[in-house]
Amino acid sequence: MDRYEPHEIEAKWQRVWDDERAFHVPNPGPGEAAPENHWYQLEMLPYPSGPSLHMGHVLNYTMGDVQTHVRRRSGWNVLRPMGWDAFGLPAENAAIREGRHPRETIERNIETMRAQMKRLGWAIDWEREVAAHQPTFYRWTQWLFQQFVKNGLGYRKEGPVNWCPNDQTVIANEYIVDGRCERCGAEVELRQMTQWFFKTTAYADELLEYEGAEWPEKTMAIQRNWIGRSEGAELLFHVDELGMDIPVFTTRADTLFGATFFVVAPEHPFVAAHASAEAQDYARRAGARQTEDRAAETEKTGVFTGHYATNPVNGEQLPIWVADYVLMDYGTGAIMAVPAHDERDGQFAETFGLPVVQVIDDDGRLVNSERFDGLTIEEGARAIVAALEAEGRGKATVNYRLRDWSVSRQRYWGCPIPYIHCEQCGVVPVPEEELPVLLPDIEDYAPKGKPPLAQNEEYMNVDCPQCGGPARRDPDTMDTFVDSSWYFIRYVDPHNETAPWDRAVADYWMPVSQYIGGIDHATGHLLYSRFFVKALNDWGLLGFREPFARLFHQGWVQLGGTKMSKTKGNVAGPDEIIAAYGADAVRLYVLFMGPADQDMEWVPEGVEGIVRFLRRFWRVIHDVAERAPSPGERDGTLARKANETIAKVTDDVLRRFQFHTPIAAVMELVNELSSAPDAPDARVAAETAVSVIQPYAPHIAEELWTVLGHERLWEEPWPEADEALLVRETYELVVQVNGKVRDRLQVEASLGEDELVALARESEKVRSHLNGGEPRKTIVVPGKLVNFVV
RNA sequence: GCCGAAGUGGCGGAACUGGCAGACGCGCCGGACUCAAAAUCCGGUUCCCUUCGGGGAGUGUGGGUUCGAUCCCCACCUUCGGCACCA
Numbered sequence: 001m002d003r004y005e006p007h008e009i010e011a012k013w014q015r016v017w018d019d020e021r022a023f024h025v026p027n028p029g030p031g032e033a034a035p036e037n038h039w040y041q042l043e044m045l046p047y048p049s050g051p052s053l054h055m056g057h058v059l060n061y062t063m064g065d066v067q068t069h070v071r072r073r074s075g076w077n078v079l080r081p082m083g084w085d086a087f088g089l090p091a092e093n094a095a096i097r098e099g100r101h102p103r104e105t106i107e108r109n110i111e112t113m114r115a116q117m118k119r120l121g122w123a124i125d126w127e128r129e130v131a132a133h134q135p136t137f138y139r140w141t142q143w144l145f146q147q148f149v150k151n152g153l154g155y156r157k158e159g160p161v162n163w164c165p166n167d168q169t170v171i172a173n174e175y176i177v178d179g180r181c182e183r184c185g186a187e188v189e190l191r192q193m194t195q196w197f198f199k200t201t202a203y204a205d206e207l208l209e210y211e212g213a214e215w216p217e218k219t220m221a222i223q224r225n226w227i228g229r230s231e232g233a234e235l236l237f238h239v240d241e242l243g244m245d246i247p248v249f250t251t252r253a254d255t256l257f258g259a260t261f262f263v264v265a266p267e268h269p270f271v272a273a274h275a276s277a278e279a280q281d282y283a284r285r286a287g288a289r290q291t292e293d294r295a296a297e298t299e300k301t302g303v304f305t306g307h308y309a310t311n312p313v314n315g316e317q318l319p320i321w322v323a324d325y326v327l328m329d330y331g332t333g334a335i336m337a338v339p340a341h342d343e344r345d346g347q348f349a350e351t352f353g354l355p356v357v358q359v360i361d362d363d364g365r366l367v368n369s370e371r372f373d374g375l376t377i378e379e380g381a382r383a384i385v386a387a388l389e390a391e392g393r394g395k396a397t398v399n400y401r402l403r404d405w406s407v408s409r410q411r412y413w414g415c416p417i418p419y420i421h422c423e424q425c426g427v428v429p430v431p432e433e434e435l436p437v438l439l440p441d442i443e444d445y446a447p448k449g450k451p452p453l454a455q456n457e458e459y460m461n462v463d464c465p466q467c468g469g470p471a472r473r474d475p476d477t478m479d480t481f482v483d484s485s486w487y488f489i490r491y492v493d494p495h496n497e498t499a500p501w502d503r504a505v506a507d508y509w510m511p512v513s514q515y516i517g518g519i520d521h522a523t524g525h526l527l528y529s530r531f532f533v534k535a536l537n538d539w540g541l542l543g544f545r546e547p548f549a550r551l552f553h554q555g556w557v558q559l560g561g562t563k564m565s566k567t568k569g570n571v572a573g574p575d576e577i578i579a580a581y582g583a584d585a586v587r588l589y590v591l592f593m594g595p596a597d598q599d600m601e602w603v604p605e606g607v608e609g610i611v612r613f614l615r616r617f618w619r620v621i622h623d624v625a626e627r628a629p630s631p632g633e634r635d636g637t638l639a640r641k642a643n644e645t646i647a648k649v650t651d652d653v654l655r656r657f658q659f660h661t662p663i664a665a666v667m668e669l670v671n672e673l674s675s676a677p678d679a680p681d682a683r684v685a686a687e688t689a690v691s692v693i694q695p696y697a698p699h700i701a702e703e704l705w706t707v708l709g710h711e712r713l714w715e716e717p718w719p720e721a722d723e724a725l726l727v728r729e730t731y732e733l734v735v736q737v738n739g740k741v742r743d744r745l746q747v748e749a750s751l752g753e754d755e756l757v758a759l760a761r762e763s764e765k766v767r768s769h770l771n772g773g774e775p776r777k778t779i780v781v782p783g784k785l786v787n788f789v790v
Numbered sequence: 791g792c793c794g795a796a797g798u799g800g801c802g803g804a805a806c807u808g809g810c811a812g813a814c815g816c817g818c819c820g821g822a823c824u825c826a827a828a829a830u831c832c833g834g835u836u837c838c839c840u841u842c843g844g845g846g847a848g849u850g851u852g853g854g855u856u857c858g859a860u861c862c863c864c865a866c867c868u869u870c871g872g873c874a875c876c877a
Contacts, residue, residue, distance in 0.1 A: 221794055225873045250877060325875045335877050344875050401876065592815070594802055609815050656806070664814035734810050739858045741810055779857050784809055789857045
């Protein structure tokens with residue numbers, strides 16, 4: 001027997017798979033009958049800003065790989081592609097640090113990571129590889145951007161945006177944590193800018209539904225929180241002396257009679273237009289402060305504006321105050337204040353000595369509300385809104401926390417926005433036949449507070465496609481979430497030069513059958529991708545409305561108690577472990593560490609146990625190949641154990657999505673096999689062990705398969721458990737007295753209840769606990785236990 | 791404050807539908823091989839008591855349902871995650 005030399009056999013089989021295009025999956029040709037069992041296995045694509053894969057990637061892609069192998073061998077037509085989220089800020093910042101061009105940095109990182117992936121032996125169809133920064137890809141990103149604009153879902157708007165002073169660009173809401181930029185930690189500022197937006201709010205309600213999508217409850221809850229749907233009413237308050245209306249949003253129209261004052265946000269246009277000088281001064285000071293700082297303040301502050309609003313239900317004059325506890329970007333930026341039934345309004349009233357009127361009693365019924373007295377909260381709200389609606393002073397509405405998606409970025413390394421600004425014609429799309437607008441190679445792409453592209457006259461100056469006059473290109477680039485919102489569709493048809501994809505091909509493979517990735521993308525990538533697919537479906541480009549039929553989140557691989565990440569610098573790469581033990585050991589260990597959806601601690605010494613198992617496995621299989629009779633028998637103890645292992649592995653991987661217990665099951669089988677390598681049924685058990693470990697450790701499995709005299713295990717049908725062998729001839733019957741185990745008996749599987757009870761009563765141990773008495777009650781569960789109650 | 795998830799040996803964890811708690815692995819202890827060590831192999835390893843037959847306790851805490859609860863119900867504690875002056 002040769003020694004187990006992982007590097008030799010891994011290189012050998014990787015070469016074979018490569019030469020044979022073993023994992024290439026062709027698309028069904030036009031009019032060709034396509035296999036019905038198709039499976040689109042996808043893991044979130046890596047972001048090649050760092051020079052290496054980390055263990056989180058290894059976990060993620062190995063899980064996908066196990067799924068891929070088991071499905072392939074079970075007869076599914078499996079699509080399993082890979083690509084690169086190559087545009088974006090971290091990559092650009094890394095390039096700046098290194099003093100190189102982002103393209104150089106990124107393409108070098110992609111080379112490294114691709115080599116690592118191949119070294120790990122993942123079953124990827126490399127002929128479908130895509131990268132966001134390649135013109136062949138971003139041509140269609142730009143085309144899609146124009147579709148959004150043409151369909152009214154993309155627009156330009158001036159408004160306050162989140163500006164990171166360190167990264168010198170606008171950043172998205174989900175990248176702000178406690179008022180700071182998640183990436184660099186700088187305090188985010190508000191700036192007035194004209195920006196491109198995608199109208200995610202148009203799909204707010206639909207994004208709350210997950211029809212046909214099997215998603216973790218948790219992820220849907222995060223998205224629901226983020227969307228923040230809130231049913232209520234918009235009510236109009238009239239300012240008599242100015243002859244104008246101010247709308248408010250409220251979820252508590254039932255408390256309208258309890259409104260004793262009225263508050264507008266410092267940024268509310270009413271303040272600048274009509275408030276007293278003192279109030280305007282307050283608003284200026286408050287508006288300059290961060291929302292988070294304002295929230296941290298416990299004391300309520302505010303100033304009376306000098307005007308009054310009329311309560312639409314009873315004509316009462318309510319003083320209008322400006323206060324920073326009311327936020328301009330939620331609802332209408334103005335509220336009716338009901339100090340008796342809202343904690344914040346209550347604090348404000350107390351601070352400024354404003355009146356408090358109770359309008360809901362302890363039983364939850366309306367009081368002091370004239371003709372609405374006695375109604376419940378729900379009835380009251382409905383009745384009051386209905387009454388106001390009849391007068392044109394209110395209507396039921398739904399408000400959302402979700403904002404439209406701001407997609408412009410003032411940085412270099414992204415997809416150019418395919419629009420031209422002409423003084424005569426306005427904002428004009430670059431004609432489709434001129435796409436892509438190529439990202440120019442420029443020398444100086446360091447951030448300077450204005451987009452690097454804006455400084456490049458050669459790029460910026462262009463003829464207007466409409467009037468031919470001088471015009472300027474849009475100097476911004478797109479948020480990288482635009483790229484990742486559709487990359488998974490491009491995979492199905494990656495070389496299409498006339499369209500982003502062929503709809504028939506997309507509809508064949510999609511939606512993604514199983515998506516695996518981090519839950520940190522719940523409010524970013526996963527939400528935007530759903531938005532994209534709903535829009536694309538509405539335009540007739542796709543035949544489905546949810547991109548990811550099933551979703552799974554892997555846990556974090558932690559080192560020293562904190563999650564591995566580039567920013568924390570505690571990234572452990574797979575290279576050293578592969579060099580020391582081989583790819584199969586790494587693959588097995590990442591999955592053996594624990595349940596894949598829970599965080600796990602990377603213990604470098606832990607891989608030793610797996611290595612020991614692999615060496616032992618190697619030895620035992622060789623031993624069996626030499627000593628066990630061939631063809632051998634199929635129904636002994638080992639064969640039955642092997643059969644149970646098949647059932648366990650298959651069920652865990654396919655139904656339970658659990659990857660660590662199958663490894664334990666195979667270890668058990670190998671342990672038993674090692675004590676009887678010459679048994680009549682050892683050969684069938686050995687073949688089973690090798691066959692079912694193949695998705696986890698494909699190289700050693702392939703090699704041992706040849707040792708057992710076979711070939712091409714990666715194409716071998718996945719073994720099926722033999723139902724007949726799963727039924728045990730005898731089993732261990734547990735005998736309890738008062739629910740406590742007192743004895744265990746080997747019994748024939750065919751015995752009926754009466755026979756089991758009779759056998760159990762004969763047990764010495766049981767008799768001593770029965771103390772000669774008759775059981776008051778006897779419970780029999782055939783196949784499991786007998787319980788005597790005394 | 792609202793919403794969600796999780797608490798099992800020294801450690802990672804298993805127990806899938808209410809039926810043997812601790813599979814598998816790490817670590818540790820003992821033994822074999824060795825001049826010795828590493829590697830490998832064999833055995834042991836929840837805790838307490840024990841006359842070595844066995845007995846008792848035990849899955850965050852306290853209750854409940856049940857012949858029987860890690861699993862179901864109620865209350866609480868702790869940890870983690872999401873949202874949050876959101877009207």
